Amino acid sequence: MPIRNPFRRQPSTTARRRILPFLATAAVTAVALSACSAPTTAPRGPEFFDWSDVQVAADGQTVKLWMWGGDDQGNAYVDDVLAPAAAAQGVTLERVPIADTKDALNRVFTELQAGRTTDGAVDLVWINGDNFRTGKQADAWLCDWTGLLPNMAAVSDTDPLLTEDFGTPVDGCEAPWHKAQFxxxxxxxxxxxxxxxxxxxxxxxxxxxxxxxxxxxxxxxxxxxxxxxxxxxxxxxxxxxxxxxxxxxxxxxxxxxxxxxxxxxxxxxxxxxxxxxxxxxxxxxxxxxxxxxxxxxxxxxxxxxxxxxxxxxxxxxxxxxxxLGNASFFGIPSNSGNIAGAMVVANEALSVEQQVAKADPTVWGQFTVLDLDALSTADRALFEALPQSPVVPSFDVLSRNANxxxxxxxxxxxxxxxxxxxxxxx
Amino acid sequence: MTAVPTVTTVTTPLAPGPARPRRRQLRAALLVLPAVIPVAIVVIGGVGATLLQSLGLMPLVGAAELSTAAFDDTDELLTSALLSLSIAVVSTAIAAVVGFFTAVLIISGNWGGRIVTVLSAAAVTVPHLVGAATVGLLLSDSGVLARLFGISPDAWPALVAGPTWFAVIAEYAWKESAFIALIIVGTLATRITSYDEAAAVLGAHRSARLRLVLFPLAAPSLLVASAIAFAYTLGSYEVAWMLGATYPEPLSVMALRLFNTASLTARPEAAAIGVITVVLTAAVVGAAMLGLRRMRAWR
Amino acid sequence: MTLSTSNVDMERAQREQRERRMPGDAGRPLSQSRGVMRTARIVSTVLVALWFALPFLPLVLWSFANSWSAPDVLPMSVGTDGLTAAIANGAVAAFGDSLLLSLIVAAIATPVGAMAARALSRHGLPFGRLVSVLLFSPVLLPPFAAVLGINVVLLRAWVPPEIGVILVLVVVAIPYTTFSMLVAYAAYDDGFDEAARTLGATSRFALWRIHLPLIAPALARSAFLAFLVGWSDYLVTLVVGGGQLVTLPLIIASSASGIGNESSVAVLSLSAVIPPLILLGLVSRARNLNPGRQS
Structure with a gap:
C-alpha cells in the first residue's frame, strides 16, 4: 500500500548540506537567545515626584489586570464598577481572566528571565501571601509606591494585616485591596x-x-x-x-x-x-x-x-x-510598562466609594481594608448602612481573636x- | 479557459523532469523550508531552554551553576513515570480500539455511521480542559450518572480521584478515540471503496474484508494517530490534575506543582521533569515508528 | 480550445466523482448484513454513539440549569442564567478572538504542511528522514515544557506576543497537517500533473486547475486539524500571548476554576463545539474538484 511512512529512509543525495547548516544555525540562535544567566533586576522604584506626576503619566494608559477569573461577582465588580471609575481618570482597565494567580507570576518571571524589564504584559495582579513572597524573592515587584497613593491615607499604617503579608514586610510593594478571614x-x-x-x-x-x-x-x-x-x-x-x-x-x-x-x-x-x-x-x-x-x-x-x-x-x-486572617493586595510587576496607570487603578480601588460598593454582599461582599475610625462620619455611615449577609457574619464577629x-x-x-x-x- | 497554453519545458515542483536531480533537490528543500524553520526554532529553542533550566543554567535568582540536583529524587520520579506510562498506555490502547471500530462504522456509511460521524467529530472539538470538567460532572460521586441511576454518593464507586484513575483514563480514551477515528477515516476515505469493492466482488466475506483489507489499510494511520495520542496523554496535565488522586501524581502534574510552588528553587526540578517526559515520549514513539517501518518491510 | 477531454470522459469523471465516498457520505454497502451480523452492527453502533455522546450529557443539562443540586436527577429550575453569565464574562469578544486565531493558524499551517508533505512524498529531498522526524517532533513536546522553554526564547528575541502565539501554534499544528497531506500524497497520482504539462499547461495552470482541486479534500481535512489546534489551546495562548489574546478556552478555564459556574461553563463549552462542527461539515462536502473545470 502506498501509504508513506514519514520516517522512512529517503535515498541519500548529494545536496544534503542545504538543510544541516540551516538547522545548526537555528539551533545555535535559539539556544544563544535563551542561555544566559539571570539578568540582574534591581528593584525599580517609582520615577514620580508626586501624585499629579502619576496622574499625568497615567492618562491614556491601558492597564492589564491579571486576576483569578473563577468568581463571577468579582469579575462583574471589576468590569462594571472599577473599570468605569478608572476610565473616568483616563485609564483603560482590562481584566485578564486566569485560572491560577501563579500564571501571572510565571509570566512576569519569564519576562524577567528573558531580560524584558520595562515592557511587561502584566501591569497589575491580585495577590497575597506566597505569591507576594515568591515575587519579592525574585525582585519582581515594584516597591515604595503605595506612599504616593492619596487614598492610602484612610488605611491604617499599624494594622499588622496590612503591614505584613504572611510575615513578609509589605514595604510599599503592594497596595491593600480587601481583607479576608479563614x-x-x-x-x-x-x-x-x-x-x-x-x-x-x-x-x-x-x-x-x-x-x-x-x-x-x-x-x-x-x-x-x-x-x-x-x-x-x-x-x-x-x-x-x-x-x-x-x-x-x-x-x-x-x-x-x-x-x-x-x-x-x-x-x-x-x-x-x-x-x-x-x-x-x-x-x-x-x-x-x-x-x-x-x-x-x-x-x-x-x-x-x-x-x-x-x-x-x-x-x-x-x-x-x-x-487566620489576611489581606489581599494589588501588586505592580517591576517590569510593567504602565506603572502610573496601575497606580491610578490601585488608588481608585481604595476610594471610599469603591470599597463600599465592593463590600456590598450583593456586589461582591469583600471586607474593606479602610480604617473605619479614620473616616468621616458620613463615609463611615456608608459602610454601616450596607445590608447584612444572611450567611456571613460581619467582619467584627468573624475576625474576633483573629490569628x-x-x-x-x-x-x-x-x-x-x-x-x-x-x-x-x- | 480562453488561451491555449504554450508548451514549455521548464520543470516545476509539480511536474518534475526525470533528469536534473540537484535542481529537484533544491526545489524539494525550498518546499520544506517554511515548515522546517518555525519547527526548528520552537522545538530546539523549547527543549534547549528547558534543558538549560533543568541544569540550573537559567536561574531566576542568583548565578548560573551547572548542577544535576534537579534529577536526583529518583524514587518519586520512578513512581510518577510508571503511573504516567500506565495511564497513557491504557487510555491509548482503548482509544485505538474504539477509534478503529468507529472509523469502520463511519466508512460503512449507513445512518448509524452518520450519527457516529457527527458525535465523534463533536468530541474531537472539545478542549481537554472542558472534557475533564464534563467527565467529572458525569462520573463523580454525585454526578449525572449517579443521579440518573439513583445511587447514593457512598455507594457510587470512586471513579473520580479514585485509586484506579478511571475518570482520567476515560477522558483521554474518549477524546483520543475520536481523534484516531478522524485520522483513520481521512486516510481510508480516499481509497477504501475500490479495495473493498474489489474484495467483495472477489467474494471476500465481511469479516475477511475487515481483517484483510480495512485493517492493513488503516494500520499505519492507526499507529501514527495512536502515537500522537500517547504523546499527548503523557505530556498534558489538566485532566490528571482535575480528575486524579492526590498521591501518587503523574509526571506532568508533578512538574506543574513544582513549577508553581512557592519556592523558586523548585523550578529546575519542574524543568527536569519536562526533560524526562520528552525523553520518555520520544523513546516510546520512536519504538512505535520503528514498528511502523517493520510493518512496511514485512508487507 | 481547451484541455478538456471528450464529453464521454467528462461524464465518466462526473460519475466517478459522485461515487467517490467521503467521510460522512451515505455509501451503498455491497452486501447488506442480515440476522446476527445486523444485530451486532446495530448494537455496536449504539454503543459507540453512546460512548461519544455521554460526556455531552452534563453539558447539555447544565447549559439550561439555573440551579441543580444533588440528588435531583434533572435541573431544579431551567433558564438562561448560564448564557447571561457567559456573555457578561466576555464570551462574545473571546469567540471572535478564538475564531481569528484559529483561522490564521489554519491558513498558515495548512499550505506549509502541504508543501512539506509534497517535498517529503517525492524522493530527492536531502535529509528526508531527519526532516520527517523534525516535523513530527512538536507532538513529543509536552505543552508545559514547550511553553516553559520557548517563551524565554521568544521574549528574548522581542517577538510580539501575538506573533509568538501564532508561531508556536502553527508549529504545534504542522505535524498534523504534514501527516495528513503525506497520506494524501501517497495516494496521489502524479500522472494528472504530468498529463496536463504534456498537453501544454503552464505550471501555474497545472497547480491551480489540476493539482489543488485534486488534493482539496485532504487540504480541507488538514485545515480542520490545524483550526482545532488554535481553537482548543489554553496554555500557549495564555503564557506566550501574555493576556493580549483572551480566547474562549481562557474564559472557560478561568470560569471552570471557580465554584457555581457550571452552567456558564457548559454554555461556553457547547458553543465552542459549534464552529468546528460547521467547519467539518464544509470539509466533508469538499470533493475532489473537477480537474480542468472551465473557468
Missing part, C-alpha cells in the same frame, strides 16, 4: 450542634466519619487549614513563632501531623484522596457529600447560597480560638511534610 462553613440542617473550637471540629469529624475533608496542600485553603491545626495543636498561635526555623518546625510539626494522621480514617473516602482545590471541596459540600468545609474567601458564600449552589442552611462557624498568618517560609515546609507524611502515608 472561615469554617457548615450545614446547619445536618450539624445542629456545631463545635466551637478547631479541636472540636476535628472531634466532630471523627464522630461523623466521611463527612469532613480538606483540600490537598499546596492548595491555598488546604495549606491554611494545616496552619490552623498547627496553632490549635500547639496550644494557640502565641506558641508558634512567626519566623520560620528548622528547630521550631521540628518541635511543633510532629503534633500537627500525628493529629492529622489520626484524623485521616474519618475523612471523606477515608483520606485516600483529597480535593485538589478549594473549589472541589466546595463542590463536595454543595453536593451534600460533606457537612463542613472551609474557605479563605467567605465573601463569595452569600451569592453561592442565593443562587442555589449551596444549601440555604449554610452558616459560617465562628470558633473561640479564632481563625496572624505565619511567615511565608512555613508554607512550603508544612505543605511538603504533609505530602510525604499524610498524602503518601509514609
Amino acid at each position: 472561615s469554617f462553613v457548615y450545614n446547619s440542617a445536618t450539624v445542629p450542634n456545631p463545635p466551637t473550637t478547631i479541636e472540636g471540629i476535628l472531634e466532630w469529624a471523627e464522630a461523623n466519619p466521611g463527612r469532613f475533608t480538606y483540600p490537598a496542600a499546596p492548595d491555598f485553603t488546604g495549606s491554611a487549614f494545616l496552619r490552623s491545626v498547627l496553632y490549635s495543636e500547639s496550644g494557640g498561635h502565641e506558641n508558634v513563632p512567626s519566623a520560620y526555623s528548622d528547630e521550631a518546625f521540628d518541635e511543633l510539626s510532629p503534633a500537627l501531623f500525628d493529629r492529622l494522621e489520626a484524623l485521616t480514617p474519618s475523612l471523606w473516602r477515608e483520606g485516600s484522596t483529597y480535593p485538589a482545590t478549594s473549589e472541589q471541596l466546595t463542590k463536595l459540600y454543595a453536593d451534600g457529600e460533606i457537612d463542613m468545609m472551609m474557605t479563605y474567601g467567605p465573601a463569595t458564600l452569600t451569592a453561592l447560597v442565593e443562587n442555589g449552589t449551596l444549601p440555604d442552611t449554610t452558616r459560617v462557624l465562628t470558633v473561640d480560638d479564632g481563625t 496572624p498568618e505565619l511567615s511565608a517560609e512555613w508554607v512550603p515546609a508544612l505543605d511538603e511534610a504533609w505530602r510525604t507524611r499524610i498524602a503518601a502515608g509514609q
Whole structure:
C-alpha cells in the first residue's frame, strides 16, 4: 500500500548540506537567545515626584489586570464598577481572566528571565501571601509606591494585616485591596450542634466519619487549614513563632501531623484522596457529600447560597480560638510598562466609594481594608448602612481573636511534610 | 479557459523532469523550508531552554551553576513515570480500539455511521480542559450518572480521584478515540471503496474484508494517530490534575506543582521533569515508528 | 480550445466523482448484513454513539440549569442564567478572538504542511528522514515544557506576543497537517500533473486547475486539524500571548476554576463545539474538484 511512512529512509543525495547548516544555525540562535544567566533586576522604584506626576503619566494608559477569573461577582465588580471609575481618570482597565494567580507570576518571571524589564504584559495582579513572597524573592515587584497613593491615607499604617503579608514586610510593594478571614462553613440542617473550637471540629469529624475533608496542600485553603491545626495543636498561635526555623518546625510539626494522621480514617473516602482545590471541596459540600468545609474567601458564600449552589442552611462557624486572617493586595510587576496607570487603578480601588460598593454582599461582599475610625462620619455611615449577609457574619464577629498568618517560609515546609507524611502515608 | 497554453519545458515542483536531480533537490528543500524553520526554532529553542533550566543554567535568582540536583529524587520520579506510562498506555490502547471500530462504522456509511460521524467529530472539538470538567460532572460521586441511576454518593464507586484513575483514563480514551477515528477515516476515505469493492466482488466475506483489507489499510494511520495520542496523554496535565488522586501524581502534574510552588528553587526540578517526559515520549514513539517501518518491510 | 477531454470522459469523471465516498457520505454497502451480523452492527453502533455522546450529557443539562443540586436527577429550575453569565464574562469578544486565531493558524499551517508533505512524498529531498522526524517532533513536546522553554526564547528575541502565539501554534499544528497531506500524497497520482504539462499547461495552470482541486479534500481535512489546534489551546495562548489574546478556552478555564459556574461553563463549552462542527461539515462536502473545470 502506498501509504508513506514519514520516517522512512529517503535515498541519500548529494545536496544534503542545504538543510544541516540551516538547522545548526537555528539551533545555535535559539539556544544563544535563551542561555544566559539571570539578568540582574534591581528593584525599580517609582520615577514620580508626586501624585499629579502619576496622574499625568497615567492618562491614556491601558492597564492589564491579571486576576483569578473563577468568581463571577468579582469579575462583574471589576468590569462594571472599577473599570468605569478608572476610565473616568483616563485609564483603560482590562481584566485578564486566569485560572491560577501563579500564571501571572510565571509570566512576569519569564519576562524577567528573558531580560524584558520595562515592557511587561502584566501591569497589575491580585495577590497575597506566597505569591507576594515568591515575587519579592525574585525582585519582581515594584516597591515604595503605595506612599504616593492619596487614598492610602484612610488605611491604617499599624494594622499588622496590612503591614505584613504572611510575615513578609509589605514595604510599599503592594497596595491593600480587601481583607479576608479563614472561615469554617457548615450545614446547619445536618450539624445542629456545631463545635466551637478547631479541636472540636476535628472531634466532630471523627464522630461523623466521611463527612469532613480538606483540600490537598499546596492548595491555598488546604495549606491554611494545616496552619490552623498547627496553632490549635500547639496550644494557640502565641506558641508558634512567626519566623520560620528548622528547630521550631521540628518541635511543633510532629503534633500537627500525628493529629492529622489520626484524623485521616474519618475523612471523606477515608483520606485516600483529597480535593485538589478549594473549589472541589466546595463542590463536595454543595453536593451534600460533606457537612463542613472551609474557605479563605467567605465573601463569595452569600451569592453561592442565593443562587442555589449551596444549601440555604449554610452558616459560617465562628470558633473561640479564632481563625487566620489576611489581606489581599494589588501588586505592580517591576517590569510593567504602565506603572502610573496601575497606580491610578490601585488608588481608585481604595476610594471610599469603591470599597463600599465592593463590600456590598450583593456586589461582591469583600471586607474593606479602610480604617473605619479614620473616616468621616458620613463615609463611615456608608459602610454601616450596607445590608447584612444572611450567611456571613460581619467582619467584627468573624475576625474576633483573629490569628496572624505565619511567615511565608512555613508554607512550603508544612505543605511538603504533609505530602510525604499524610498524602503518601509514609 | 480562453488561451491555449504554450508548451514549455521548464520543470516545476509539480511536474518534475526525470533528469536534473540537484535542481529537484533544491526545489524539494525550498518546499520544506517554511515548515522546517518555525519547527526548528520552537522545538530546539523549547527543549534547549528547558534543558538549560533543568541544569540550573537559567536561574531566576542568583548565578548560573551547572548542577544535576534537579534529577536526583529518583524514587518519586520512578513512581510518577510508571503511573504516567500506565495511564497513557491504557487510555491509548482503548482509544485505538474504539477509534478503529468507529472509523469502520463511519466508512460503512449507513445512518448509524452518520450519527457516529457527527458525535465523534463533536468530541474531537472539545478542549481537554472542558472534557475533564464534563467527565467529572458525569462520573463523580454525585454526578449525572449517579443521579440518573439513583445511587447514593457512598455507594457510587470512586471513579473520580479514585485509586484506579478511571475518570482520567476515560477522558483521554474518549477524546483520543475520536481523534484516531478522524485520522483513520481521512486516510481510508480516499481509497477504501475500490479495495473493498474489489474484495467483495472477489467474494471476500465481511469479516475477511475487515481483517484483510480495512485493517492493513488503516494500520499505519492507526499507529501514527495512536502515537500522537500517547504523546499527548503523557505530556498534558489538566485532566490528571482535575480528575486524579492526590498521591501518587503523574509526571506532568508533578512538574506543574513544582513549577508553581512557592519556592523558586523548585523550578529546575519542574524543568527536569519536562526533560524526562520528552525523553520518555520520544523513546516510546520512536519504538512505535520503528514498528511502523517493520510493518512496511514485512508487507 | 481547451484541455478538456471528450464529453464521454467528462461524464465518466462526473460519475466517478459522485461515487467517490467521503467521510460522512451515505455509501451503498455491497452486501447488506442480515440476522446476527445486523444485530451486532446495530448494537455496536449504539454503543459507540453512546460512548461519544455521554460526556455531552452534563453539558447539555447544565447549559439550561439555573440551579441543580444533588440528588435531583434533572435541573431544579431551567433558564438562561448560564448564557447571561457567559456573555457578561466576555464570551462574545473571546469567540471572535478564538475564531481569528484559529483561522490564521489554519491558513498558515495548512499550505506549509502541504508543501512539506509534497517535498517529503517525492524522493530527492536531502535529509528526508531527519526532516520527517523534525516535523513530527512538536507532538513529543509536552505543552508545559514547550511553553516553559520557548517563551524565554521568544521574549528574548522581542517577538510580539501575538506573533509568538501564532508561531508556536502553527508549529504545534504542522505535524498534523504534514501527516495528513503525506497520506494524501501517497495516494496521489502524479500522472494528472504530468498529463496536463504534456498537453501544454503552464505550471501555474497545472497547480491551480489540476493539482489543488485534486488534493482539496485532504487540504480541507488538514485545515480542520490545524483550526482545532488554535481553537482548543489554553496554555500557549495564555503564557506566550501574555493576556493580549483572551480566547474562549481562557474564559472557560478561568470560569471552570471557580465554584457555581457550571452552567456558564457548559454554555461556553457547547458553543465552542459549534464552529468546528460547521467547519467539518464544509470539509466533508469538499470533493475532489473537477480537474480542468472551465473557468
